[in-house]
Amino acid sequence: MNAKTLTSTGLVAVALAAGASAAYAQSSQNNNRQAPAPAVEKCYGVAMAGKNDCAAGPGTTCAGTSVRNYQGNAWKNVPRGTCTSIRTPAGNGSLTPITR
Template structure:
Protein backbone atom coordinates (compact mmCIF):
# COMPACT_ATOMS: atom_id res chain seq x y z
CA UNK A 1 0.00 0.00 0.00
CA UNK A 2 1.47 3.34 -1.02
CA UNK A 3 1.32 6.54 1.04
CA UNK A 4 -1.21 8.10 -1.33
CA UNK A 5 -3.45 5.01 -1.12
CA UNK A 6 -3.35 5.15 2.71
CA UNK A 7 -4.18 8.87 2.64
CA UNK A 8 -7.08 8.23 0.28
CA UNK A 9 -8.35 5.37 2.45
CA UNK A 10 -8.10 7.51 5.60
CA UNK A 11 -9.98 10.35 3.90
CA UNK A 12 -12.72 7.95 2.76
CA UNK A 13 -13.04 6.62 6.33
CA UNK A 14 -13.31 10.16 7.74
CA UNK A 15 -16.01 11.07 5.19
CA UNK A 16 -17.99 7.90 5.90
CA UNK A 17 -17.78 8.47 9.67
CA UNK A 18 -18.82 12.11 9.25
CA UNK A 19 -21.84 11.12 7.17
CA UNK A 20 -22.92 8.53 9.73
CA UNK A 21 -22.62 11.04 12.58
CA UNK A 22 -24.57 13.73 10.75
CA UNK A 23 -27.41 11.30 9.96
CA UNK A 24 -27.56 10.36 13.65
CA UNK A 25 -27.68 14.03 14.67
CA UNK A 26 -30.52 14.75 12.23
CA UNK A 27 -32.50 11.78 13.58
CA UNK A 28 -32.00 13.00 17.15
CA UNK A 29 -33.17 16.52 16.26
CA UNK A 30 -36.34 15.19 14.62
CA UNK A 31 -37.06 12.97 17.63
CA UNK A 32 -36.72 15.94 19.97
CA UNK A 33 -39.02 18.03 17.74
CA UNK A 34 -41.83 15.48 18.21
CA UNK A 35 -41.88 16.10 21.96
CA UNK A 36 -41.31 19.87 21.92
CA UNK A 37 -43.25 22.87 20.63
CA UNK A 38 -42.60 26.57 20.06
CA UNK A 39 -44.14 28.69 22.78
CA UNK A 40 -44.43 32.43 22.15
CA UNK A 41 -44.40 35.00 24.91
CA UNK A 42 -42.66 32.96 27.61
CA UNK A 43 -38.98 33.63 26.85
CA UNK A 44 -37.11 36.09 29.02
CA UNK A 45 -35.02 38.93 27.56
CA UNK A 46 -32.06 37.42 25.69
CA UNK A 47 -33.20 33.83 26.37
CA UNK A 48 -35.36 33.06 23.30
CA UNK A 49 -34.64 30.27 20.83
CA UNK A 50 -33.82 30.90 17.14
CA UNK A 51 -35.80 32.68 14.40
CA UNK A 52 -38.33 34.41 16.60
CA UNK A 53 -39.46 37.04 14.10
CA UNK A 54 -38.91 40.71 13.35
CA UNK A 55 -36.30 42.18 15.67
CA UNK A 56 -35.14 38.75 16.84
CA UNK A 57 -32.85 37.20 14.26
CA UNK A 58 -31.81 34.22 16.35
CA UNK A 59 -31.34 32.78 19.81
CA UNK A 60 -30.76 35.22 22.62
CA UNK A 61 -32.01 38.32 20.79
CA UNK A 62 -35.36 38.98 22.50
CA UNK A 63 -35.39 42.64 23.53
CA UNK A 64 -37.77 42.18 26.48
CA UNK A 65 -39.28 39.53 28.76
CA UNK A 66 -42.35 37.76 27.35
CA UNK A 67 -41.94 39.30 23.87
CA UNK A 68 -44.89 38.28 21.68
CA UNK A 69 -42.82 37.20 18.68
CA UNK A 70 -40.05 35.47 20.65
CA UNK A 71 -40.41 31.76 21.29
CA UNK A 72 -38.88 29.14 23.54
CA UNK A 73 -38.99 25.37 22.97
CA UNK A 74 -41.08 23.73 25.69
CA UNK A 75 -42.44 20.19 26.20
CA UNK A 76 -45.43 19.60 23.93
CA UNK A 77 -48.73 20.39 25.62
CA UNK A 78 -47.31 22.77 28.25
CA UNK A 79 -47.13 26.07 26.35
CA UNK A 80 -50.61 27.34 27.13
CA UNK A 81 -50.11 26.64 30.84
CA UNK A 82 -46.99 28.85 31.14
CA UNK A 83 -47.40 32.44 32.35
CA UNK A 84 -46.91 35.28 29.85
CA UNK A 85 -47.28 38.81 31.15
CA UNK A 86 -47.80 40.23 27.63
CA UNK A 87 -50.16 37.63 26.15
CA UNK A 88 -53.86 38.48 25.70
CA UNK A 89 -54.71 35.34 27.73
CA UNK A 90 -51.91 35.66 30.28
CA UNK A 91 -50.39 32.38 29.05
CA UNK A 92 -47.95 31.26 26.36
CA UNK A 93 -49.25 31.05 22.80
CA UNK A 94 -48.55 28.59 19.98
CA UNK A 95 -48.26 31.49 17.50
CA UNK A 96 -46.67 34.93 17.65
CA UNK A 97 -48.95 37.66 18.99
CA UNK A 98 -49.08 41.40 19.49
CA UNK A 99 -48.28 42.11 23.13
CA UNK A 100 -51.05 43.70 25.17
CA UNK A 101 -50.28 47.18 26.46
Protein backbone atom coordinates in the same frame (compact mmCIF):
# COMPACT_ATOMS: atom_id res chain seq x y z
CA MET B 1 -13.29 -39.36 14.67
CA ASN B 2 -14.21 -40.09 11.12
CA ALA B 3 -14.31 -37.61 8.22
CA LYS B 4 -18.12 -37.30 8.39
CA THR B 5 -18.06 -36.34 12.08
CA LEU B 6 -15.24 -33.88 11.46
CA THR B 7 -17.17 -32.21 8.61
CA SER B 8 -20.34 -31.96 10.72
CA THR B 9 -18.39 -30.48 13.59
CA GLY B 10 -16.80 -27.93 11.25
CA LEU B 11 -20.19 -26.89 9.87
CA VAL B 12 -21.61 -26.43 13.37
CA ALA B 13 -18.60 -24.30 14.33
CA VAL B 14 -19.06 -22.11 11.24
CA ALA B 15 -22.79 -21.71 11.97
CA LEU B 16 -22.10 -20.74 15.59
CA ALA B 17 -19.46 -18.22 14.54
CA ALA B 18 -21.81 -16.68 11.99
CA GLY B 19 -24.58 -16.44 14.58
CA ALA B 20 -22.27 -14.80 17.09
CA SER B 21 -21.13 -12.26 14.49
CA ALA B 22 -24.73 -11.38 13.62
CA ALA B 23 -25.65 -11.00 17.30
CA TYR B 24 -22.64 -8.74 17.91
CA ALA B 25 -23.50 -6.59 14.88
CA GLN B 26 -27.09 -6.21 16.07
CA SER B 27 -25.91 -5.36 19.58
CA SER B 28 -23.52 -2.72 18.23
CA GLN B 29 -26.29 -1.12 16.19
CA ASN B 30 -28.59 -0.97 19.21
CA ASN B 31 -25.88 0.65 21.33
CA ASN B 32 -25.28 3.34 18.69
CA ARG B 33 -28.92 4.44 18.63
CA GLN B 34 -29.71 7.59 20.54
CA ALA B 35 -32.89 8.11 22.49
CA PRO B 36 -35.52 9.95 20.47
CA ALA B 37 -35.61 13.68 20.98
CA PRO B 38 -38.33 14.78 23.37
CA ALA B 39 -41.48 16.13 21.74
CA VAL B 40 -41.42 19.91 21.93
CA GLU B 41 -43.42 22.78 20.52
CA LYS B 42 -42.74 26.45 19.87
CA CYS B 43 -44.31 28.59 22.58
CA TYR B 44 -44.56 32.32 21.94
CA GLY B 45 -44.52 34.94 24.65
CA VAL B 46 -42.83 32.95 27.43
CA ALA B 47 -39.12 33.64 26.91
CA MET B 48 -37.14 36.06 28.99
CA ALA B 49 -35.18 38.79 27.19
CA GLY B 50 -32.24 37.26 25.34
CA LYS B 51 -33.32 33.69 26.19
CA ASN B 52 -35.57 32.90 23.20
CA ASP B 53 -34.84 29.95 20.94
CA CYS B 54 -35.59 31.87 17.72
CA ALA B 55 -37.93 34.20 15.78
CA ALA B 56 -37.78 37.44 17.68
CA GLY B 57 -39.25 39.70 15.02
CA PRO B 58 -37.88 42.46 12.79
CA GLY B 59 -34.38 43.67 13.56
CA THR B 60 -33.32 40.43 15.23
CA THR B 61 -31.53 37.41 13.84
CA CYS B 62 -32.54 34.38 15.91
CA ALA B 63 -31.77 32.68 19.20
CA GLY B 64 -31.04 34.95 22.14
CA THR B 65 -32.12 38.13 20.36
CA SER B 66 -35.43 39.02 22.02
CA VAL B 67 -35.23 42.45 23.61
CA ARG B 68 -37.85 42.18 26.35
CA ASN B 69 -39.35 39.59 28.65
CA TYR B 70 -42.37 37.67 27.29
CA GLN B 71 -41.99 39.22 23.82
CA GLY B 72 -44.98 38.01 21.80
CA ASN B 73 -43.11 37.24 18.58
CA ALA B 74 -40.24 35.33 20.25
CA TRP B 75 -40.59 31.63 21.00
CA LYS B 76 -39.08 29.09 23.33
CA ASN B 77 -39.17 25.30 22.91
CA VAL B 78 -41.31 23.72 25.63
CA PRO B 79 -42.58 20.16 26.16
CA ARG B 80 -45.45 19.40 23.77
CA GLY B 81 -48.85 20.13 25.26
CA THR B 82 -47.67 22.59 27.92
CA CYS B 83 -47.43 25.92 26.07
CA THR B 84 -50.88 27.38 26.60
CA SER B 85 -50.84 26.44 30.29
CA ILE B 86 -47.65 28.43 30.94
CA ARG B 87 -48.59 31.60 32.83
CA THR B 88 -46.43 34.72 32.74
CA PRO B 89 -47.04 38.21 34.17
CA ALA B 90 -47.96 39.22 30.60
CA GLY B 91 -50.42 36.34 30.02
CA ASN B 92 -50.33 32.71 28.92
CA GLY B 93 -48.04 31.23 26.29
CA SER B 94 -49.35 30.88 22.74
CA LEU B 95 -48.76 28.44 19.88
CA THR B 96 -48.78 31.40 17.45
CA PRO B 97 -47.13 34.83 17.64
CA ILE B 98 -49.04 37.28 19.78
CA THR B 99 -49.09 41.06 20.09
CA ARG B 100 -47.55 42.31 23.33
